[in-house]
Amino acid sequence: MTDAASWVERHAAAATSWDTTPNQFVEAACRGLRPGVALDVGAGEGANAIWLAGRGWRVTAVDRETVSVGRIQSRSALLAHPVDAIVADAASYRPRRDWFDLILLSYLELPEPQLRRVLANCVPGLAVGGTLLVVGHDASNLDSGWGGPDDPDLLTTPAHLADLLTHLGLAVRRAEVVRRQVPNDVGFHTALDHVVEAVRPAA
Numbered sequence: 001m002t003d004a005a006s007w008v009e010r011h012a013a014a015a016t017s018w019d020t021t022p023n024q025f026v027e028a029a030c031r032g033l034r035p036g037v038a039l040d041v042g043a044g045e046g047a048n049a050i051w052l053a054g055r056g057w058r059v060t061a062v063d064r065e066t067v068s069v070g071r072i073q074s075r076s077a078l079l080a081h082p083v084d085a086i087v088a089d090a091a092s093y094r095p096r097r098d099w100f101d102l103i104l105l106s107y108l109e110l111p112e113p114q115l116r117r118v119l120a121n122c123v124p125g126l127a128v129g130g131t132l133l134v135v136g137h138d139a140s141n142l143d144s145g146w147g148g149p150d151d152p153d154l155l156t157t158p159a160h161l162a163d164l165l166t167h168l169g170l171a172v173r174r175a176e177v178v179r180r181q182v183p184n185d186v187g188f189h190t191a192l193d194h195v196v197e198a199v200r201p202a203a
Contacts (some may be wrong), residue, residue, distance in 0.1 A: 020075070022051035022178045023106055025178060025195050030055075033131060036101030041122060042090045042108035046072030046083060053081035057102070061085045062093050088156040091117050095125030105134045116164065123168045126200040132170060134161055138177050138194040145192035146182060158194040170198035 026048045035056035040049040043061035043066050053059045053076060061072050061083050072085035077148045095103070103122050110118065119132075126132060137148030139155040149155060158175035165172055174197040181188040 018091040020047050020050070022048045023135060024180065025193065026104065026133065027051065028103065029133050029135075029195065029197060033102060036130075037099060037127075038102040038104065039095055039100045039118045039122075039125065040104045040106070041093065041118065042105060043072060044068055044107075046085065047099070048104060048106055049083045049085070050076050050079060050081050050173060052104075053083050054079065054101075059083045059094075060100075062088045062090065063091045083129055087196070090114075094121050097124050098127050100125050101127055101130045103130070105132075106137070107136050109136060109149050111153050112156075115156065119164055119168060123165070123170060123200070126170075128200055128202050130200050132165065132196075132198045132200075134194075134196040136194060138192045140177060141192040146189035147191050147194075156194075158196050161194070161196045162198070165196070169200070171201045172196065172198045 030052065038052050038057040038059045040059060040061045043049050043063045046061050049059045049061035049072060063069050064087065067085050069085045069087050072083055074085040090108060091110065103126060105118065108118070122132060137143070137155060139152065139157045141148045142150065142152055142155060155203060158177060162172040162175040176195060178193050178195050180191040180193050182191050
């Protein structure tokens, strides 16, 4: 069974596979931003996209899974937080140029060549002053944290992301490892994530 087929089966198995609340780091980073036009690449079941829409953003959510996109559409309609959800692969999707005030990549772990391609495709989609926000499992999580991918080729660091985004012409404002508490039966596990925020400067 292919990875894609496995994900489709997992998404189709239950209507509420994951929590529908936004990621805590996405929420914290975006609360201070003025609502505008947002793009969520690799949106999954759309918790972040729907939350943004509920705060007044005009949101496009992209995911490769048709089941996920269908859930985003139905949930956003039910909550009256409209999201334009489309089926597309993150590695090949090219957003409208100079258009988005916010582009979000949340836990989109990809091999290095695909990650570079996604970032290179996304940066031209930012409007001047727009923010690119990347949240994901950090490479240090593999040895020192809990959960997340166990393949080091799917993990990176804030320093590496900052370097890639700087070379793509963005101004990096934040690049750091953060701790996330994950409840278990007796307390919490600690996951190590990273948060990278970069802005497209004026020419």
